[in-house]
Amino acid sequence: MFNPADKIQDLQYFGEFGGVNPSISDSSTYTFLSAKTMFDTFEGNTDGCYLYSRHSSPSNLYLSDALAAMENTEAAHVTASGMGAITAVIMQYCKNGDHVVSSRTIYGGTYAFLKNYTPQFGISTTFVDITKIDVILNAITENTKIIYLETVSNPLLEVADIKKISEIAHKRGIKVVVDNTFSPLSVTPSLLGADVTIHSLTKYINGSSDTVGGVICGTRDFINALKDVNSGSCMLLGATMDSLRASSIMKNLRTLHIRMKQHSFNGLYLAGRFEELGLKTVYPGLTSHPSHSLFKSMYNENYGFGGMITIDAGSLEKANALMELMQERNLGYLAVSLGFYKTLFSAPGSSTSSEIPMDEQKEMGLSEGLVRISIGLDENIERTYQSMVACMKEVGVL
Numbered sequence: 001m002f003n004p005a006d007k008i009q010d011l012q013y014f015g016e017f018g019g020v021n022p023s024i025s026d027s028s029t030y031t032f033l034s035a036k037t038m039f040d041t042f043e044g045n046t047d048g049c050y051l052y053s054r055h056s057s058p059s060n061l062y063l064s065d066a067l068a069a070m071e072n073t074e075a076a077h078v079t080a081s082g083m084g085a086i087t088a089v090i091m092q093y094c095k096n097g098d099h100v101v102s103s104r105t106i107y108g109g110t111y112a113f114l115k116n117y118t119p120q121f122g123i124s125t126t127f128v129d130i131t132k133i134d135v136i137l138n139a140i141t142e143n144t145k146i147i148y149l150e151t152v153s154n155p156l157l158e159v160a161d162i163k164k165i166s167e168i169a170h171k172r173g174i175k176v177v178v179d180n181t182f183s184p185l186s187v188t189p190s191l192l193g194a195d196v197t198i199h200s201l202t203k204y205i206n207g208s209s210d211t212v213g214g215v216i217c218g219t220r221d222f223i224n225a226l227k228d229v230n231s232g233s234c235m236l237l238g239a240t241m242d243s244l245r246a247s248s249i250m251k252n253l254r255t256l257h258i259r260m261k262q263h264s265f266n267g268l269y270l271a272g273r274f275e276e277l278g279l280k281t282v283y284p285g286l287t288s289h290p291s292h293s294l295f296k297s298m299y300n301e302n303y304g305f306g307g308m309i310t311i312d313a314g315s316l317e318k319a320n321a322l323m324e325l326m327q328e329r330n331l332g333y334l335a336v337s338l339g340f341y342k343t344l345f346s347a348p349g350s351s352t353s354s355e356i357p358m359d360e361q362k363e364m365g366l367s368e369g370l371v372r373i374s375i376g377l378d379e380n381i382e383r384t385y386q387s388m389v390a391c392m393k394e395v396g397v398l
């Protein structure tokens with residue numbers, strides 16, 4: 001069976017002086033021995049040649065290659081942020097007059113980009129419930145270029161049937177773009193038919209909440225097109241990762257498999273115990289989750305169901321009181337983002353998904369009292385559970 005962590009482990013890079021980590025390429029530009037080679041490089045024959053670091057750099061290529069191996073794609077390209085990856089892919093595929101079918105439960109920034117920003121360039125989007133195949137089919141028009149979705153959606157943790165969606169898309173010449181930020185290692189979208197896999201490296205993959213970063217994984221042709229000096233969205237829009245960051249993310253990637261196992265272990269434990277208490281809990285690892293068996297049909301069980309849980313505190317006031325008390329008791333931080341060693345929690349309706357209008361939030365089931373928890377790497381999760389329950393009792397959630 002394909003194991004993405006084996007693929008990462010099998011890659012060997014050495015530093016300039018035999019260092020066990022690759023050297024950091026601390027240069028924005030590169031010399032050429034002949035003018036002819038420089039010309040050829042501009043024409044796209046960049047094999048073995050570096051031109052300018054917005055195009056590519058050795059450190060960025062090391063990280064890109066490792067992420068391509070992890071996502072089982074021919075190639076990858078790292079970007080300055082997750083949004084830098086998402087916007088470049090959408091602008092590469094879609095031109096004036098084109099249409100996007102997108103899941104309605106996606107990262108707030110992606111939602112805002114498709115809803116408010118791309119229409120200025122004549123690109124329209126239909127937002128759909130991504131768990132309903134007939135709704136997706138109905139939304140497709142002759143101008144649809146891509147279907148955009150998240151494997152596990154933010155913040156409702158809906159699961160997309162990537163295989164089925166890829167089948168219906170490919171029959172119609174439509175590409176499938178998957179944001180896999182919530183489920184690295186657990187799900188490999190390319191194995192299910194996805195054309196492009198995106199991550200915000202800011203989250204689990206880097207895991208130390210010290211940088212933003214992104215990656216686009218796809219075919220060699222697509223990645224080369226993104227980097228084309230005359231027409232590539234990555235090259236021309238310029239969301240380039242810095243070499244120093246690429247090298248630090250590369251080092252954190254080495255422990256991703258161990259971290260994901262612990263996040264998933266803690267997630268499953270907490271979600272199960274919360275549900276037993278009668279709390280409205282959403283977690284793909286619970287048999288009560290509507291897509292539990294779908295997730296199981298797609299996942300690599302070594303890495304589990306991930307570390308994202310939502311609970312319903314009943315109201316925004318209770319959600320806020322609970323988060324403030326949990327922070328006071330040092331159970332985690334009231335902060336957006338995810339994938340940190342420490343538990344992070346936020347109320348998506350009034351933070352990360354606030355770009356989505358209130359009536360639409362209601363319609364998709366995003367309740368005011370929803371608390372999104374990115375469970376940390378806590379060693380003693382029973383202790384964490386007991387302390388969280390004490391907080392819930394104090395603020396009247398239980």
Ligand SMILES: *Cc1c(COP(=O)(O)O)cnc(C)c1O
Pocket residue numbers: 081082083084107109110150154179181182200201202203212213214
């Ligand atoms: C955070 C996030 C993004 C955006 O990534 P940045 O690195 O903050 O630009 C995109 N998609 C998902 C699912 C995210 O959680």
